[in-house]
């Protein structure tokens with residue numbers, strides 16, 4: 864998770880979310896930051912990594928993989944996880960903008976203080992006009 868925190872901070876024009884897809888041996892298969900301001904409004908880190916793996920693997924069933932994210936996946940990404948049969952999700956900070964409950968199998972709050980501070984700092988800077 865700390866690796867994801869470090870990389871999330873490099874994307875200063877985005878909400879600092881970084882996601883990884885791991886195989887069951889813990890090897891990183893794909894990784895991405897939020898690219899909402901670079902690609903489109905749906906280019907969330909979680910969606911980006913699922914797309915990378917699905918394209919690489921050539922199939923949509925990602926049930927053998929693990930998603931790790933610095934922020935609880937939003938409702939859109941939660942649905943994409945469901946469509947990809949991706950049930951193992953670990954995240955740090957809780958997403959207060961979510962409308963739907965995350966599945967009970969998802970595990971949140973990993974290094975919660977650190978993850979929450981990164982997100983809070985970003986939104987404080989947004990309010991101060993430092994980030995668009």
Ligand SMILES: [Zn+2]
Nearest residue numbers: 907936937940
């Ligand atoms: Zn999302």
